[in-house]
Amino acid sequence: MNETPILYDCADGVATVTLNRPDRLNSFTEEMHHALRAAIDRAEAEKARALLLTGAGRGFCAGQDLANRLAAPGAEKPDLGRTIGEFYNPLIRRLRALHMPVICAVNGVAAGAGANVALSCDIVLAARSASFLQAFAKIGLVPDSGGTYWLPHLVGTARAMGLALLADKLSADDAERWGLIWKAVDDDKLMSEARAIAAQLASGPTMALVAIKRAIHAAEKNTLDEQLDHERDVQRALGASEDYAEGVRAFMEKRKAQFKGR
Numbered sequence: 001m002n003e004t005p006i007l008y009d010c011a012d013g014v015a016t017v018t019l020n021r022p023d024r025l026n027s028f029t030e031e032m033h034h035a036l037r038a039a040i041d042r043a044e045a046e047k048a049r050a051l052l053l054t055g056a057g058r059g060f061c062a063g064q065d066l067a068n069r070l071a072a073p074g075a076e077k078p079d080l081g082r083t084i085g086e087f088y089n090p091l092i093r094r095l096r097a098l099h100m101p102v103i104c105a106v107n108g109v110a111a112g113a114g115a116n117v118a119l120s121c122d123i124v125l126a127a128r129s130a131s132f133l134q135a136f137a138k139i140g141l142v143p144d145s146g147g148t149y150w151l152p153h154l155v156g157t158a159r160a161m162g163l164a165l166l167a168d169k170l171s172a173d174d175a176e177r178w179g180l181i182w183k184a185v186d187d188d189k190l191m192s193e194a195r196a197i198a199a200q201l202a203s204g205p206t207m208a209l210v211a212i213k214r215a216i217h218a219a220e221k222n223t224l225d226e227q228l229d230h231e232r233d234v235q236r237a238l239g240a241s242e243d244y245a246e247g248v249r250a251f252m253e254k255r256k257a258q259f260k261g262r
């Protein structure tokens, strides 16, 4: 058993958070949830401008640690609603709303809640050998951690039904082809590509990047009229930001902009 279920590092504005229970394919225990929450708190406190999430070893995350769910016959049934309410749902909501872009580098199999934690990130890269598995139906559960939301939104109802009901593995290449993730990359390039994207975003106009992710999320329920109004209001606010002034100045002076995230 690893002593530290989450590794944390922050450099040049990029907080890297690594799920670190490789012998259990980084499956979630309550201890790991608490440590992950603390790592995200730290990224915010240290004013990171991008968060990179990945896993140690050959898997990204196999969802809930099922060793904690093995009940003896006649024993009290576990209250899964409690862990979902206390840990998984707050995690998904937080990653979605975080004041910095979140990049996920899926280094290996992402199963159960592990798949859906990955899909809740803003940019998802996966190693070509990685796969996505909505494992829930195999153990008598429904996709959680946003699975029943991400799947139809990202790949449409027919593919969502197939993935959730059949619980077959989807390769990283197919996940890219289907629009489930941003990109599949060669295994040996995964972390360098993920770090390059994180570095680009961490030196970007953070307020605008966060506004972009929110606007794209808002479009999932807004009408065109509502979205046009939303864009007007956000643009008004960003027009007063230091980064916008710097962006325009840099363009006119034909140099690279030095954004501060303000």
Ligand code: T3D
Pocket: 023, 024, 025, 027, 062, 063, 064, 065, 066, 067, 069, 080, 083, 084, 109, 111, 112, 113, 114, 133, 135, 136, 139, 141, 144
């Ligand atoms: O409970 C609640 O609070 C509600 C919330 C639920 C959220 C959920 O995520 S429910 C879904 C839970 N996850 C799964 O059902 C996935 C279970 N794992 C697998 O199906 C397979 O392990 C994988 C497809 C992910 C990978 O397969 P493979 O063949 O590459 O590896 P493996 O041999 O199955 O796993 C390697 C080891 O990790 C193995 O241990 P061993 O034999 O070497 O001692 C295996 O038991 C362990 N492991 C993998 N996943 C889990 C796990 N141990 C505990 N919990 C796991 N989820």
